Amino acid sequence: MTTTFDSVRIRRDLHRIPEPGYQEFKTQRYLLDTIAALPQEHIEVRTWRTGVLVNVKGTNPQRRYGYRADMDGLPIEEETGYDFRSEHPGFMHACGHDLHMTIGLGVLSRFARQPLRDNLTFIFQPAEEGPGGALPMLQSEELRDWMPDEMFALHIAPEYPVGTIATKPGILFANTSELFIDLIGKGGHAAFPHNANDMIIAACQLVGQLQTVISRNINPLDSAVITIGRMEAGTKQNIIAEKARLEGTIRTLSAESMKLVKSRIEAVVSGIEASFGCRAEINYGSNYRQVYNEAEVTGRFMSWLRETRAGDVQLVECTEAMTGEDFGYFLEAVPGFMFWLGVSTPYGLHHAKIEPDERAIDVAVSVMTDYFTWRSAE
């Protein structure tokens, strides 16, 4: 295949401009400009908030296939050795969305030139890391008449070598809920603890007790995670903290366990209120549905990979992971799958030093291009 698509340049351009959810203004502009440089005859473009939707008109369409890429960055100060580091202080593409978008553009650039028999929808979706762009995008007017019959997405996987694709039928990623807990007590002088109500002590107790929800209330053969990723309290070393805030996330493999975990968290927090004489507020922020790969569609992709790409792509049938992804909402509405794409880097997702191997982009572009082509010719 001859192509003028410069995947490395595009990925690096996108890497420089990570933006928070629903503030992906430069990213949207970059995507629109790149798409505008493609042949326009077979494509139509729409925007939805900071997202972008592209319809590639098929030559004799019977069905519509979709690819979704997420667009937002993370609040992380980049520590890579790149000379194309983030130009936005405190923000970084540390979850591979720069690669996901580049791969989408790569596949799109091929089909904008040579459309398939069937229609294609490319979805560049804002706010995956929060508060979640998938559900409102799915319900939007802009997507309604371009809704795919089947859809696909991928996620970079640091732990797999380049050339590896890992997936499975059934549940791939967990149900998620954000978790915010505010504790409100009484501040005071460090020397007079008996006159105050110290929310640092209460918060420390609470963090420990929250872990007992996982270890004592969840069936060990099921899986659940509570991670507190941020804790804020106090103003100065000799002032007793009046308030404390915990910020975290809950992950479960079933919707039932999510309900159970939340009810146990509420019980534990009530206990903290009683034992510390404080007030507490719980907020669950945004919640994502599990990523569930439809068995037949996923099985067809896996068999196709084994039969056609065994020479250059290693297919791994992986286990589920406790990561979350709002692509789960798309898969609830439309059959499809997500897969992990090996990018071989020692640092994990959400790490300030993650440097995905860019050779994975061409692997994914070629696999998705060939798969859409095969699927549409069936």
Ligand SMILES: CC(=O)N[C@@H](CCC[C@H](N)C(=O)O)C(=O)O
């Ligand atoms: C693949 C990945 O890392 N996704 C994120 C999704 C975040 C969900 C939500 N904001 C939360 O924190 O619960 C993940 O952290 O798994």
